[in-house]
Amino acid sequence: MQKVDYFRPETIEEALELLAAGREEYKILAGGTDLVLHLRERKVSPKALVDITHISALKGIREEEGKIIIKAATTFTEVASSTIVLEKIPALADACKVVGSPQIRNQGTIGGNIVNASPAADSVPALVLFDGVARLTSKRGTREILLTELLQGVGKTAIEPDELLEEVILTPYPGSVSGFYKLGRRNALAIARISGAVELVFAGSKIAKARVALGSVAPNPFRATELEQFLNGREFNEETKEELIALAKNLVADKLGSRASAPYKREAIAGVMREILNRIEQRRGR
Amino acid sequence: MEMKKLSLTVNGKLIEREVPTNIRLLDFLRDYLHLTGTKEGCGEGECGACTVLLDGKPVNSCLVMAHSAHGREVITIEGIGTPDKLHPIQEAFLEAGAVQCGYCTPGMVLAAYALLKENPNPTREEIKVAISGNLCRCTGYNKIVDAVELAARKEGK
Amino acid sequence: MHERIVGQSPWRVDGIAKVTGKAVFPQDIYLPGMVYGKTVRSKYPHAKITKLDTSKAEALPGVLKVFTARDVPGHNGHGVLHPDIPVFADGKVTSINDAICLVVAETQDIAEEAALLIDVEYEELPAVFDPREAMKETAPKLRENGNIAYHLKIRKGDVEKGFALADVIVEQSFKTSMVDQAFLQPEAGVATVDERGHIVIYVATQYPHWDRTEIARALGVSQNMVRVVTTAVGGAFGGREDMTVQIHACLAAMVLKRPVKIVYDRSESFKAHSKRHPMYMDYRVGATRDGKLVALEATIIGDAGAYLSWSPNILRKAAVHATGPYYIPNVKVDSYAVHTNNPFTGAMRGFGAAQPPMAYEAIMDMLAEKLNLHPFTIRWRNAFERGSETATGQILDMSVGLKETMLEAARRFGWNVEELK
Ligand SMILES: Cc1cc2nc3c(=O)[nH]c(=O)nc-3n(C[C@H](O)[C@H](O)[C@H](O)COP(=O)(O)OP(=O)(O)OC[C@H]3O[C@@H](n4cnc5c(N)ncnc54)[C@H](O)[C@@H]3O)c2cc1C
Ligand code: FES
Ligand code: FES
Numbered sequence: 001m002q003k004v005d006y007f008r009p010e011t012i013e014e015a016l017e018l019l020a021a022g023r024e025e026y027k028i029l030a031g032g033t034d035l036v037l038h039l040r041e042r043k044v045s046p047k048a049l050v051d052i053t054h055i056s057a058l059k060g061i062r063e064e065e066g067k068i069i070i071k072a073a074t075t076f077t078e079v080a081s082s083t084i085v086l087e088k089i090p091a092l093a094d095a096c097k098v099v100g101s102p103q104i105r106n107q108g109t110i111g112g113n114i115v116n117a118s119p120a121a122d123s124v125p126a127l128v129l130f131d132g133v134a135r136l137t138s139k140r141g142t143r144e145i146l147l148t149e150l151l152q153g154v155g156k157t158a159i160e161p162d163e164l165l166e167e168v169i170l171t172p173y174p175g176s177v178s179g180f181y182k183l184g185r186r187n188a189l190a191i192a193r194i195s196g197a198v199e200l201v202f203a204g205s206k207i208a209k210a211r212v213a214l215g216s217v218a219p220n221p222f223r224a225t226e227l228e229q230f231l232n233g234r235e236f237n238e239e240t241k242e243e244l245i246a247l248a249k250n251l252v253a254d255k256l257g258s259r260a261s262a263p264y265k266r267e268a269i270a271g272v273m274r275e276i277l278n279r280i281e282q283r284r285g286r
Numbered sequence: 287m288e289m290k291k292l293s294l295t296v297n298g299k300l301i302e303r304e305v306p307t308n309i310r311l312l313d314f315l316r317d318y319l320h321l322t323g324t325k326e327g328c329g330e331g332e333c334g335a336c337t338v339l340l341d342g343k344p345v346n347s348c349l350v351m352a353h354s355a356h357g358r359e360v361i362t363i364e365g366i367g368t369p370d371k372l373h374p375i376q377e378a379f380l381e382a383g384a385v386q387c388g389y390c391t392p393g394m395v396l397a398a399y400a401l402l403k404e405n406p407n408p409t410r411e412e413i414k415v416a417i418s419g420n421l422c423r424c425t426g427y428n429k430i431v432d433a434v435e436l437a438a439r440k441e442g443k
Numbered sequence: 444m445h446e447r448i449v450g451q452s453p454w455r456v457d458g459i460a461k462v463t464g465k466a467v468f469p470q471d472i473y474l475p476g477m478v479y480g481k482t483v484r485s486k487y488p489h490a491k492i493t494k495l496d497t498s499k500a501e502a503l504p505g506v507l508k509v510f511t512a513r514d515v516p517g518h519n520g521h522g523v524l525h526p527d528i529p530v531f532a533d534g535k536v537t538s539i540n541d542a543i544c545l546v547v548a549e550t551q552d553i554a555e556e557a558a559l560l561i562d563v564e565y566e567e568l569p570a571v572f573d574p575r576e577a578m579k580e581t582a583p584k585l586r587e588n589g590n591i592a593y594h595l596k597i598r599k600g601d602v603e604k605g606f607a608l609a610d611v612i613v614e615q616s617f618k619t620s621m622v623d624q625a626f627l628q629p630e631a632g633v634a635t636v637d638e639r640g641h642i643v644i645y646v647a648t649q650y651p652h653w654d655r656t657e658i659a660r661a662l663g664v665s666q667n668m669v670r671v672v673t674t675a676v677g678g679a680f681g682g683r684e685d686m687t688v689q690i691h692a693c694l695a696a697m698v699l700k701r702p703v704k705i706v707y708d709r710s711e712s713f714k715a716h717s718k719r720h721p722m723y724m725d726y727r728v729g730a731t732r733d734g735k736l737v738a739l740e741a742t743i744i745g746d747a748g749a750y751l752s753w754s755p756n757i758l759r760k761a762a763v764h765a766t767g768p769y770y771i772p773n774v775k776v777d778s779y780a781v782h783t784n785n786p787f788t789g790a791m792r793g794f795g796a797a798q799p800p801m802a803y804e805a806i807m808d809m810l811a812e813k814l815n816l817h818p819f820t821i822r823w824r825n826a827f828e829r830g831s832e833t834a835t836g837q838i839l840d841m842s843v844g845l846k847e848t849m850l851e852a853a854r855r856f857g858w859n860v861e862e863l864k
Contacts, residue, residue, distance in 0.1 A: 001309065002556075003288070006288070006307035006308075008353060029351065032350055037349070040329065040330075051353065053354055101331075101334065102397065102418065103334060104331055107345045316470075317473075321464075326470070327629070329708050363463065364464055372459065372462065385462060387626070388457065388677070389627040389628040389678060391464075423680070
């Protein structure tokens with residue numbers, strides 16, 4: 001392994017101090033499930049690592065005035081088993097449950113998943129679904145930015161080197177039901193070939209409000225507003241589902257253009273959507 | 287080379303060592319403590335041969351920096367049972383014929399151990415999920431799942 | 444009293460060591476004064492090495508020596524049948540897995556750092572990656588006498604006469620892909636010189652006695668100077684028949700008089716060992732209306748990659764198995780092993796018998812469909828039984844369990860076996 005120094009702050013302030021002092025040459029280490037590999041492959045060569053996993057203020061999930069706030073260093077296992085998440089935003093639990101393997105889920109964090117900015121990051125479609133906002137902190141101050149603006153392409157974000165992603169703030173629709181599904185090449189340790197997340201609010205048999213997000217279709221997961229507009233006000237029945245699937249296929253085909261994976265993903269999205277809608281249907285009854 | 291003090295509990299023993307800042311938990315266990323039951327199969331989180339329990343939860347020690355484990359509790363295969371005093375899971379692996387080359391075995395045993403701690407009566411499906419981060423190239427997995435079922439029965443007694 | 448053995452399920456002898464983490468694989472060995480080797484491999488599948496400068500690496504503190512082709516005292520090559528895999532590339536590389544040199548340093552980190560400082564320049568040569576292309580006159584030649592390393596002909600009866608009797612003929616081409624054994628324990632070895640001056644290597648190998656012969660030949664010492672100790676082996680599946688770390692570690696230990704450890708990471712492991720042969724299989728098979736096979740013609744072309752390894756034996760086995768477990772009176776099989784600039788191929792579970800079934804079983808189904816027969820029926824009517832003669836003229840005069848197995852399987856499917864025969 002290449003040389004690299006290591007710091008283990010126990011408070012956010014200490015971490016920000018280090019990041020400011022390290023200029024561009026220090027890198028935040030959370031679970032390490034992306035970063036340790038990048039270090040070994042010499043994709044990055046920071047002078048030092050600032051390990052944030054010993055900062056207790058960066059862990060945990062809470063609910064505040066209808067918003068759900070997830071601290072950046074919370075692991076996938078913790079998110080997937082959180083009662084708040086399971087009850088209010090089950091799409092995110094679905095997503096965190098299928099990341100990598102039990103080992104990866106015990107180690108990997110939500111913050112790392114966001115900042116790594118992979119097109120296939122599993123938690124991100126579910127976070128984007130609920131209008132996720134990132135809270136970034138540095139010695140210079142704090143700012144909030146929509147995840148869809150934070151993510152700027154494959155492996156790229158708008159985070160400055162001295163900034164720490166402190167938490168993500170999610171705003172689910174009150175009373176909504178949601179679900180996520182990922183299609184991988186196998187059941188475990190599989191990168192999402194394509195994934196999706198849907199949130200619906202029902203008014204009787206009708207859909208009052210809808211959000212839809214897709215993953216592994218564009219450089220970063222995104223909100224499919226066309227699909228949302230279509231769903232708003234429709235009856236939740238087979239016909240709507242089939243029409244939604246047809247629209248989703250077109251959308252995926254449009255986004256992928258002539259890429260080699262397009263013919264496959266265009267078909268695959270149908271199964272992914274069906275599975276998400278099944279999950280929502282099951283949860284709705286509860 | 288940058289060195290820093292690392293202090294942690296390994297298999298119940300408090301250990302304090304001055305070690306380089308760039309090593310992984312896997313390297314610390316193997317190269318510094320010679321606890322070589324923890325294996326490296328891929329070095330990238332895919333195979334689970336390097337599985338250890340960190341504060342009771344299975345993780346891939348090839349992806350954990352050694353110093354990240356500071357102040358935490360690590361359990362390796364050496365902390366589960368010894369040749370003279372096998373853990374029921376280890377016995378079950380032998381009885382069920384779940385061991386062939388043995389390179390995946392320590393990681394499998396630890397994954398099973400963590401599962402049974404949380405869920406003493408897992409279904410076959412739950413066992414499969416629990417070992418889904420551990421690759422075995424020899425057995426074809428069925429006997430490993432049998433072994434974990436058998437271990438659950440043994441421990442239940 | 445005899446102890447009852449049959450019917451018992453004893454624990455495997457090395458089981459307790461394995462479940463407790465005590466079993467010793469080579470990477471688990473730590474000897475006093477041990478140093479670490481890191482191999483530098485080719486960047487190109489076919490190239491001349493125009494420059495190899497190890498000075499920067501050797502100048503790095505902690506580096507003991509960089510070994511290259513010049514440092515091999517004996518034969519610079521090894522191989523299970525023919526020693527054509529260079530210990531270190533000598534002026535030229537023929538595949539991406541060729542070793543250029545070995546850096547030995549006090550620590551693994553230093554060895555890796557130094558490996559990045561090895562300055563190699565290449566002049567790329569035209570390369571060929573498809574064995575069918577490689578058979579052409581115009582293809583880049585990997586060997587002076589051409590790329591075809593092996594050709595086996597099997598001739599039985601007269602295929603043209605056989606096809607004349609056929610009511611249906613199926614013609615189909617198949618291709619299998621290269622497969623890695625992907626055993627879980629990456630290659631590793633520790634070599635040391637013992638108090639008698641003998642070179643000892645602890646290594647996970649499938650072939651310790653042959654390793655010894657080849658290590659001695661490369662080191663230019665007599666065989667009694669070399670001892671190969673097989674440690675626990677973390678899976679092999681054929682992939683540890685050819686040598687990887689052995690000669691490198693022994694050479695370094697012999698010269699440096701220090702224990703030398705070499706451990707591959709997963710990606711180097713993929714590069715260093717053999718693969719399963721990808722095969723092109725062109726089949727033509729004829730059958731009569733009642734489903735009896737009358738003629739089979741097959742051309743099987745296996746990609747040997749850059750080095751011979753077990754290719755002749757594997758393509759022989761593929762040819763021998765080309766008819767499957769079916770009696771066919773007229774057979775013509777041509778089987779070739781052809782060199783390309785791909786990673787070399789060798790032993791892997793089945794040893795050449797794994798590829799043809801994909802072809803002949805698919806053909807059986809295609810024939811059945813054309814003849815409107817049940818897939819069971821066509822197989823049953825041609826299946827080997829005791830006394831059958833294979834395409835190579837072997838009389839199967841011992842037990843042949845195929846038909847019994849088929850019957851039992853069919854019963855379990857709930858098929859009406861009597862009707863299907
Ligand atoms: C075998 C394997 C399987 C995987 N499978 C999946 C999968 O199925 N789905 C999936 O989505 N991902 C998967 N991953 C990728 C990875 O586990 C996730 O992206 C994980 O969320 C990364 O989080 P981490 O805490 O380990 O981040 P780290 O590796 O510690 O960090 C990742 C990046 O984020 C930065 N960073 C981390 N936290 C912060 C913060 N709070 N503020 C600012 N920057 C920060 C780091 O500097 C680094 O650049 C897999 C990885 C492996 C090795
Ligand atoms: S070595 Fe850590 S997961 Fe394979
Ligand atoms: S027993 Fe060999 S890998 Fe599992």
